[in-house]
Amino acid sequence: MKKALLVLAMTAITSMASAQWFDFSNNSHRYGIGLEFGAVGTKGIVNDYNYRDLGGGISFNVWGFHIDYIKAGPEHRYDNHVREVQWEDSVAYALNFGYQIPVLSWLRVMPMVGYCQTNYGLTDASTVNVEVDESSASMYHDYDVTPGSRRHYFNYGVGLFVQPIKWIDVYGVYSKNAIFGGISLNLGAFLDKRSE
DSSP: OHHHHHHHHHHHHHHHHHHTTTOGGGGTTOEEEEEEEEEESSSOTTSOOOGGGEEEEEEEEETTEEEEEEEEOOTTTTOOOOOSOEEEEEEEEEEEEEEOEEEETTEEEEEEEEEEEEEEEEEEEEEEEEEEOSSOEEEEEEEEEOTTOOEEEEEEEEEEEEEEETTEEEEEEEESSEEEEEEEEEHHHHHOGGGO
16 A cells, blocks of 8 residues: 555656646746626625626736736616616626646636625616717716715635636636636737747
8 A cells, every 4th residue: 555655646746747737937927918707796606696797807917926806887877778767786896816826837726815895876867978089979877876885895716727828818716706707918928038
């Protein structure tokens, strides 16, 4: 039994050495910017998210350090109907920080912590605001946060990053108050002469 465990341990060490497992030098010269899409709010991952929790965000990666911001809502703000009704709406956002642990050169795991806030309020469908710029126009309704409705949460979770090609990272994040995925452009691959 001891010999079998020794052989198994030696095989694992050899495969880790040849595969360069946990090689933190993979994080050097890694600079990225990405876009993300998913759900954010106070329901938590144990409850079902619904479509009004969906939002978008942006992420930055520098030498393995990761920061992202994602925001969702209010659901009815850009509704194109005008009527005498007030919808219950909410705005939620999360700001997260993490560090990518390179398991393999193409696979990284990221523990993360962050902050999440949700503001509940009303969208007034009877009000109409119009913004016009040179190329387009948009209509939106007033959204007012209900006083005392802001909720603050500590967010924590884990992310998984996969690098299918050297310029692109595809990732997913699963946390207490947000679940989202994204795609990131690895700018360091363009700048790093060693990657040629």
